Amino acid sequence: MEERFITLGEFIIKKQEDFPYSSGELSRLMNSIRLASKIVAQKVNQAGLVDINGAFGSENIQGEQQQKLDVFANDVFIQTLINREIVCGIASEENDDFITICGADGNNNNKYVLLMDPLDGSSNIDVNVSVGTIFSVYRRISDSGTPVTQADFLQKGINQVAAGYVIYGSSTMLVYTTGNGVNGFTLDPSLGTFFLSHPDMKISEDGAIFSVNEGNFNQFEQGVKDYVAFCKDDTSKKPYSSRYIGSLVADVHRNILKGGIYMYPGTTSKPNGKLRLLYECNPLAMIIEQAGGKATSGTQRILEIEPTELHQRVPIFCGSKNMVDKLESYL
Numbered sequence: 638m639e640e641r642f643i644t645l646g647e648f649i650i651k652k653q654e655d656f657p658y659s660s661g662e663l664s665r666l667m668n669s670i671r672l673a674s675k676i677v678a679q680k681v682n683q684a685g686l687v688d689i690n691g692a693f694g695s696e697n698i699q700g701e702q703q704q705k706l707d708v709f710a711n712d713v714f715i716q717t718l719i720n721r722e723i724v725c726g727i728a729s730e731e732n733d734d735f736i737t738i739c740g741a742d743g744n745n746n747n748k749y750v751l752l753m754d755p756l757d758g759s760s761n762i763d764v765n766v767s768v769g770t771i772f773s774v775y776r777r778i779s780d781s782g783t784p785v786t787q788a789d790f791l792q793k794g795i796n797q798v799a800a801g802y803v804i805y806g807s808s809t810m811l812v813y814t815t816g817n818g819v820n821g822f823t824l825d826p827s828l829g830t831f832f833l834s835h836p837d838m839k840i841s842e843d844g845a846i847f848s849v850n851e852g853n854f855n856q857f858e859q860g861v862k863d864y865v866a867f868c869k870d871d872t873s874k875k876p877y878s879s880r881y882i883g884s885l886v887a888d889v890h891r892n893i894l895k896g897g898i899y900m901y902p903g904t905t906s907k908p909n910g911k912l913r914l915l916y917e918c919n920p921l922a923m924i925i926e927q928a929g930g931k932a933t934s935g936t937q938r939i940l941e942i943e944p945t946e947l948h949q950r951v952p953i954f955c956g957s958k959n960m961v962d963k964l965e966s967y968l
């Protein structure tokens with residue numbers, strides 16, 4: 638019989654076999670994410686049609702306009718996880734505070750919490766450019782059966798049990814890690830099935846792409862300005878390409894596949910930059926490190942930052958290891 642690609646569902650079962658004494662909760666959690674991302678992908682593909690285009694008419698806690706798809710994706714992921722009774726708490730970019738999930742008896746014995754950016758790059762929805770979902774999974778530190786606390790969510794990135802993203806682009810891909818390499822799955826929309834298309838993803842040590850919003854250039858610290866100038870001047874290999882989509886997931890995904898550095902530095906008006914530590918930077922930093930790359934705030938490894946707030950922002954420089962090392966030499 639002709640060999641075919643392994644599906645995400647089969648892959649999750651296979652991974653489960655590696656941990657014969659585990660409860661299977663993480664596998665069920667990944668299956669919930671798999672389902673929710675297919676529902677969101679289907680909706681994203683309808684963007685442009687009246688009922689899902691445009692602003693929802695409210696702001697989130699970050700003071701950003703919520704788009705209809707932000708709200709839709711948030712609801713889908715939360716509802717899927719609640720329906721399947723698979724996590725004890727959820728924190729989302731779109732919710733001011735974390736959500737406690739209880740069973741009918743008011744308790745919850747599940748051991749994982751999930752943090753997410755349900756729709757990343759939402760300013761790109763209405764212009765038909767790739768968007769994504771980012772997720773991060775931790776084992777709770779509070780006692781099983783009790784309601785979750787803020788401390789369950791404010792854990793360092795090195796404690797992540799799993800992390801990943803979904804990119805809704807020219808195709809939909811789900812990329813994730815459980816700390817043992819990175820694998821990418823592409824959705825076949827006709828079957829509604831994710832197939833393993835990018836096994837054991839690695840980011841090259843060197844690259845020739847730099848990604849940064851140069852509109853903020855005048856507000857960058859001198860070291861960042863100097864590094865950007867270096868990228869433009871360095872002709873030792875060939876001129877670097879500047880690529881910036883404005884969807885973090887898409888910018889990082891491209892740089893993982895092609896080699897490059899992504900930067901969202903602090904600026905004079907926003908010293909901590911724009912991106913959120915817990916549900917944007919940490920999960921992508923785990924993916925990048927697992928793929929052989931590097932992620933830093935400029936002063937600290939992203940995964941070792943002690944979080945203090947749910948929606949905390951942090952500068953980030955991540956991607957091909959040698960490029961991040963070079964950037965650091967300028968800071």
Ligand SMILES: O=P(O)(O)OC[C@H]1O[C@](O)(COP(=O)(O)O)[C@@H](O)[C@@H]1O
Nearest residue numbers: 754756757758759760850883884885
């Ligand atoms: O427009 P800017 O300042 O370059 O910011 C772009 C960044 O903001 C974000 O859109 C923030 O994500 P959200 O859409 O989830 O708020 C990132 O995806 C993107 O990389």
Ligand SMILES: [Mg+2]
Nearest residue numbers: 754757758917
């Ligand atoms: Mg985002």
Ligand SMILES: [Mg+2]
Nearest residue numbers: 730754756757
């Ligand atoms: Mg978002």
